[in-house]
Amino acid sequence: MDWIQIGHLEDIPRQGSRVVQTSTGEIVLFRSLDDQVFALENRCPHKGGPLSQGIVHGKRVTCPLHNWVIELESGNAVAPDVGCARHHEVRVTHGVVFLEVGVGACKAA
Numbered sequence: 001m002d003w004i005q006i007g008h009l010e011d012i013p014r015q016g017s018r019v020v021q022t023s024t025g026e027i028v029l030f031r032s033l034d035d036q037v038f039a040l041e042n043r044c045p046h047k048g049g050p051l052s053q054g055i056v057h058g059k060r061v062t063c064p065l066h067n068w069v070i071e072l073e074s075g076n077a078v079a080p081d082v083g084c085a086r087h088h089e090v091r092v093t094h095g096v097v098f099l100e101v102g103v104g105a106c107k108a109a
Helices: none
Strands: 002-008 016-022 025-031 037-041 055-057 060-062 069-071 090-093 096-101
Touching (some): 002 016, 016 096, 025 096, 037 096
Antiparallel strands (some): 002 096, 055 060, 090 096
16 A cells, blocks of 8 residues: 655645545545544546535535535445445544555445
């Protein structure tokens, strides 16, 4: 696994996002109110909408195009919708955010 340093936790707004361009495409990092950080590909599984422009609520984001709700922990769409935005591993060490780059994967529900 290859890890890259993204920046500081404070660089990502609470209940907001930050887009990172990688060799595999755009990855969006989300920060929850309790400072957990999640990373997904920046494409809704429905029509490819930019998840980075969605509304973060709890550990979910709502796509700005058609209101699909995506789980930040797994990338899975919330039922009744079906699909997945690939998930990437993130770690925060001493306030510094690191992202695992690669293809990413869909996590089991």
